[in-house]
Amino acid sequence: MLSVIESKICKLQQEFSNDGTCDFTFDRSENNSFFSVDWSVNDVALFSGDNLTSLKKLLMTEPGIVDLCYIDPPYNTCSNFIYADNRKSPETGLLGSHEAWMQFMLPRLVIARELLKESGVIAISIDDYEFPYLKILMDRIFGEKNFIGNIVVCRSKNGRGSTKNLASTHEYLLVYGKSNKVALRGESDEDTIYDKADAYGKYRIDGLFRKKGEGSLKSDRPLMAFPLYANLETGEVSVDPCEGWEKVLPKDSKGIDRRWLWGETTTRERVWQLYSSKNGVIYVKNYAGKESGQKRKKIRTIWNDPSLYTERATNEITSIFGQKIFDTPKPIEFIKKIIDAMSEENALVLDFFAGSATTAHAIYELNKMNGANRKCILMESSDQIPNNHVAYAAGYKRIVDVSIARLKYIHDKDQEFKFEVFE
Ligand SMILES: C[S@@+](CC[C@H](N)C(=O)[O-])C[C@H]1O[C@@H](n2cnc3c(N)ncnc32)[C@H](O)[C@@H]1O
Incomplete structure (x- = not known):
């Protein structure tokens, strides 16, 4: 299986590169006992380090275990965030400046697909800048026929005044299935009152x-x-x-x-x-539907609710950490909505760009709210935080330390919530 995946990645890497190079291999000498989380105890397993390494190791130990993969990758904005967000190539060839970002995402997406169950789903947050390039990658990796849809998510009321003529108020959530076996659970139908x-x-x-x-x-x-x-x-x-x-x-x-x-x-x-x-x-x-007493409806493709705005996420980070120590968090309600609508109540969820660990927080709240039993695998970089960043001044040295701090915060509130960190 590993050789098939290696050659798939190499072929795609060559297809999406100007110089036709391929450098992807699995290190078969890796210890296969790497992944052994006791899910009867833990709600969350956090893998610290480069997610490509963690994804490869996870695949070598446990392929096909994930029900839902949600990711919020770096959008390639060239901003000075806590993490590197500058993957631009010289503007040559068909892919222009996007080649480096595509090459970064490509092997991770191929492995993510292998980690999904046949009925599994992947949902990816992205904005206008990389959206078309991500769509092409996903069509090639997951297959056009497995494109489920694209959700427009409003992230603020007035937009970021980033361009001269438009204030952008939205981003996207791109959704694919691993196969045609996918049957999404659907949004809870809050308009329906069962009196x-x-x-x-x-x-x-x-x-x-x-x-x-x-x-x-x-x-x-x-x-x-x-x-x-x-x-x-x-x-x-x-x-x-x-x-x-x-x-x-x-x-x-x-x-x-x-x-x-x-x-x-x-x-x-x-x-x-x-x-x-x-x-x-x-x-x-x-x-009313049996699960959680809620009837469900098909997921709508425009999500516009103030509880999903970025401002909400910033407030959450400030209330947890005392200040805005993470630049680009997602609101808890947003990830709850994705998980609730796209996975069953006993699902295993993977987020390999975990950041401030919002996905774990969303899972915790969903499990508490309606007695669900979802589990979650997070991956986050152990890169050093730039010493001019507010998180560094607050005492955090590595990016993953912020994820760990959020998990500890949840555990301190509720000792029943348990997690394990794999360094
Ligand atoms: C947009 S943020 C995710 C934010 C997250 N959704 C939240 O709510 O906090 C992207 C995250 O991916 C992480 N990341 C980027 N490259 C990575 C890599 N190669 N391995 C692991 N994590 C990486 C960054 O450190 C950053 O925390």
Whole structure:
């Protein structure tokens, strides 16, 4: 398997380079026991060091284990961040100044794909600058047919006044599946209010049991126009007569004889799902989804909510660390939304550009909120923090020390949250 991946990476490296070079190999002498996290104890495993090394080692030990990979790579902005964000090549060839960034991302994305389960998903944050180049890389690595979609994420109200004519208020979340086996869980449908409850769970009333439209006449299906009996006080419905209960036929408001949605046998089996109003109108109860009591809807492709704005993330970092010691954090709610919509409640999530460990914080909150049991693998660089950076002045020496500090912060709040660091 390793040789196949080596040659895949080499082929792609040559395709996306001006000079056709390839320098990728696995070091087969690596100790294969590298990855042994006790998941019965830990919620998070953090690998310190270059993520390419950690990804290679993880692949050599445990391929195909990840359900969801979320990454927020350096966007190549050339800013003076806590981490290096300047990977620009001379502007030659088709890829212009983007070649170096693509070469950096390429082997990491190929290995990330190998680490995913067949049903696995990858979601990548990116802005306009590298978006087209990332899309091309992803199409080549994951396959165009596995492109799930691109979500526009609003990151501020007024935008960064970065260009002369436009204030950019958005970035992207690019989503691919490893294969066509992917079935995303979907966004929780917060617009839906389930205001009633019975022994079968929370429900709402929104659909008539009388059929409407084409084929709805009694003459269309006479056997589906049987009488029902309704308790107008409690809302209960029965197929058999009960003393004191109202007999109801599927007549519409104009007195036309129509039919029910189900035949008599199905109605008997599922009569608990029917509800009668005080006027004897029969409805079908619409129950909330089983998981977390929430109904789900397809993920929408524009996310615009103040809880997802960058400002929110900055406030979170300041409240955790006392000052803004990390330049480009994501808001906890943003990563919670991704994880909740794109992975099951027992998923293993990988973030190999972990930064201030927001992904771990999001997992912790989701697990606490709805009794989920997601686990997470983080990777972060152990490079030294520039000595003119505010994090250095605050006592942090390596970038990964910031990730570790966030994990400790969560553990100090709640001792049940456990993590292990692999240096
Ligand atoms: C945009 S930040 C991620 C921020 C993160 N989502 C958060 O909420 O804090 C990118 C991170 O990737 C890390 N990084 C860049 N190159 C890396 C490498 N080769 N190995 C490991 N981490 C790397 C940087 O140090 C930086 O912390």
